[in-house]
Amino acid sequence: MTGRRLLALLACVAASSAFAHEPSRSLLTLTVDGDVIRGHLDVSLRDLEEAVGLDADADAAISWGEVKAREQDIVRYAAQRLRVDAAGSACELAVSQKTVDTHGGAAYAVLDLEGACPAAPRRVRVSYGLMFDVDPGHRSLVEIGAGGTTTSAVLSAEHRAIETDLASLSPWSSFARFAAEGVSHIWHGYDHLAFVALLVLPIVLGRGPGKRRSWRGASLEILRVVTAFTLAHSTTLALAALGVLDVPTRLVESAIALSVLLAAVLNVVPAAPRLGAKLAFGFGLVHGLGFATALGDLGARDAGMLASLLGFNAGVELGQIAVVAAALPMLLALRCSAFWRNAVRYAGSAACGALAVVWLAQRL
């Protein structure tokens, strides 16, 4: 009875205990391009140890040599349990394992996948059966990309296959959704708004005493500066979203706050360089990285990278244009008086600068 009773007590305590640890998880990424299928399957070394055995010297540590020694077995194990079908017939899939990767602090073997289907598929079925016999809690996070859109699913012992209609993934729906998100991000991203305001203020209001541009000249200059800012942040947004760049969020957020502060200072210090197109471009590079974080949080990867990227960018632009268009008539009206010109420019820049200091303090 003691054994039973022990279990009973522990069961009661553990009832409320969180299901503590993520179960084992693999990552399967596939891209379908015409009749060609490419991708990779990342399986954690802990899982492969359980499934095929890696730790040859039983020292509770897995070395690269031990992984290489079992390469053939790993490849065979995966190849036998992974299948892609197009229109009812299997695609040929070659598996190789030459590299490793780390995810969340754990080491993964990267299995490269390459194959061809009988014809360019409109519909694929991916069947996955690794690990389930030894670990019924195992999951695989699958992403299938085709034509710039991605669909994802979590496969488990109960749901071992995903079927995707490649033609039905609409890039337009992703585009529209992310355009709306882009507008909303600008409206709620006060740091970006502040920066755009700081770009526009000196152009409309002039910098020195007595200087005053025609509204036509001012509008063209605004167009130039805002376009430079846009080009820059579109570039880094794309690079970051595609995974070429990966800068820690905190650093980016701090740098954005710093850029607002610098812009505010440049606006009020008479000897400072003008906040023209080139500086706007430089700062735009930083802001783009911030947009990328927002885009990532919205799950752009699941929705199709290219369409969501373009949509988000378009939304950000629309949001920016709306802000400038709303502020412009008021600023143009104000610039008739030298007093108001300076008051708005100094007060506005000072307010933005003060906000930037607060943000910087929060983010550093």
Added chain:
Amino acid sequence: MAVVGRRRMSAAVLFCAALLFAAAAGAAPFVPEHDQQILERLPPRSGSEWTAIAALHEQLERDPAAAPAVAAEVARRYLELFRVEGDARLVAYAQRELAPWSSLADPPVEIALLRAEIAQLEHRFAEAESDLQRLLERVPREPQAWLTLAAIELVRGDYANSRRACAKLVLLHDALVAGACLAAVQAATGEAAQALAFLERGLESAELEPALAAWLETLAAETAEALGGNCAPGSSEAAPNHHRAALASAMDGGSAGARPSVYSLVAYADCLLRGGEARAAQALLAAAPPADPILLRLAVAEKRLGEQSDARLEQLRFRLQLALEGRAAAHAREATYFALYLLEQPELALARALDNWEVQREPIDARLVLESALASGRHEAARPVVDWLAVNGVEHADLKTLIARFAP
């Protein structure tokens, strides 16, 4: 001036360029430098528990006729290891042992009990409950089934049914276990003072098994916290003393390898963090196994101490990715905790907290909803939870403070 301007401008551009490329280059597949490079350390599989499991596996191969009893014993040992190591793979291994009976509606009693317990650990509460009900129709005098059922009803916030299941134990098992079972319900529902008195009396009795003592101590600590006790320096010592005693009892040989359970470590760490004792919480968890709830508390302690590490956050983000996206309900509590205290995204936290509330309704789950709603300024979203707490007579010092901050 033009020259100065240009120089400053190039400085600004350089600053941007440096920012971009210095920190660039994310994780990508790589070829290790040499064969001896260690890529992964496995959790140690030495110790009496693993030896016993290996021996039992051998016995299973020799004598298939002994299967149900031996397989159940292996599964039980995996679950005990899970409680101290917090690695979900161990639950899956226990499930694997029971696979031959997985399709049977009425497996042998010990298999049915373990199956229900695994379902409960994976937060498949409805399934665990119906399994247990079915078993109790067959074997109405099975105390373990009533106790597990009581625990499930308690977590789900069905206090009446939890009390009913505990009451069955009075006749079937010993009075102390039945009383502690009831005390857990009382602690949540406004009778925490009586519950604490009962538990402390029970703890005075001699000859308690270490596992029983550890359980009673943790319950007593949580009950003291419901009454307003905490682990801040200078406040009443009841809560921290009981937490420490729970850990000490486990060390006396309560569970696998005389190690404290993840649950009791997390409970004490939460008490310390609420009391502003980040350094003590960090020290407590420094050598603890890397289970998600442990890493979350460690990360919060590090954040409070100004020692936050990006690697820790990335690790948690990867592990909790599906739960953060709302695709793993069993981890919604951890996802909420991560979003609220570490990512500081209260809207996201609120969404996950409400998902989690549909699954489990312990004080910490209510607390996560209330705090997320307050932080995101969406008070109305927590209204059903506030009402539910009132209707069910839930009383907890922390919740009371939080509820007071909601507009009436």
